[in-house]
Amino acid sequence: MTFNLGMLGIALAMGIAATGSAIGIGIAGQAAIGAWKRCYMNNKAAPFILTVFAGAPLTQTIYGFLLMQTMMGSSADPMFLLGLGIASGFAMAMSAVVQGKAGAAGADALGDTGKGFSQYIMVVGLCETVALFALVFSMVALA
16 A cells, blocks of 8 residues: 555645634634623623624635545646645635634624624635635646
């Protein structure tokens, strides 16, 4: 049995991206729970929309999976696949982490004020764009 560094890179693209999603979801989720707690303590309605902030970083796992599938069909050099998997996975992971932080701030602000959802989600979307760029540019590099 031989060790293929390209296959390792393919797996890392998905694994690293998913790790970032988990971290980002944890960060935003903690803030959403804290905001709900404050609402309950103040006898205010707890806005369910805060789950949008908590769940937003999940998409980077999907992007990692899509890239992994594309890489599996590639005949590129194994060292290139290794580097691409690590670099792209890391870019997606960092996007998810900062998206979780932005989502946490949005959940906190919306929970307190009940206002500003569209502005907060816009910043969360900007963080998402980095992962989309990493996905698309990586796929182009494989073509």
